[in-house]
Amino acid sequence: MTPDTLFQIVAIRDVSRSAVSYIESLAELIDANEGFYDRQTRSRPRKQRVIRSANVDGDAHEHWPTQTATPTYRLTLQDAHGNLCYAHEIEPLPFLRSSPDLYPVRLGSKLLVQKGATVVFGSAFQLTPSTCRFLGGELPHMNHDLYRRELQNFKREINYTG
Numbered sequence: 001m002t003p004d005t006l007f008q009i010v011a012i013r014d015v016s017r018s019a020v021s022y023i024e025s026l027a028e029l030i031d032a033n034e035g036f037y038d039r040q041t042r043s044r045p046r047k048q049r050v051i052r053s054a055n056v057d058g059d060a061h062e063h064w065p066t067q068t069a070t071p072t073y074r075l076t077l078q079d080a081h082g083n084l085c086y087a088h089e090i091e092p093l094p095f096l097r098s099s100p101d102l103y104p105v106r107l108g109s110k111l112l113v114q115k116g117a118t119v120v121f122g123s124a125f126q127l128t129p130s131t132c133r134f135l136g137g138e139l140p141h142m143n144h145d146l147y148r149r150e151l152q153n154f155k156r157e158i159n160y161t162g
Contacts, residue, residue: 091127103146
């Protein structure tokens with residue numbers, strides 16, 4: 001890539017996680033948010049959660065769920081002309097590691113991809129900390145109801161019926 005190009009981040013995905021893992025996490029986040037709202041306004045039965053395993057002999061702190069893989073993110077970027085492309089981190093990008101959230105940066109954030117970034121397949125960037133600069137920001141309409149939209153997208157992606 002020759003000139004520096006400004007993009008906005010329109011989607012983020014940890015490609016080391018499965019779609020089912022995303023569905024479970026998003027459903028849990030939505031349930032937690034709705035549960036708080038319900039306790040504040042009205043009462044309704046809570047959704048049952050499945051316990052997959054339990055070890056009653058060990059220390060409780062030994063059984064906290066841990067992430068098995070280091071996250072590797074794929075960003076969907078949009079330039080000023082509305083063109084979309086993917087960007088894959090090939091080295092960990094600090095701005096994507098600053099938050100443990102499912103979506104570590106707000107959608108609509110700006111990213112400057114600098115001259116010298118590797119382009120593969122004609123339209124996908126390989127990003128390193130030296131080839132991009134995170135500028136921050138957000139577009140509120142892109143983040144409104146994000147968990148519900150993403151949950152529906154993941155369910156549609158794998159034809160999930162559960």
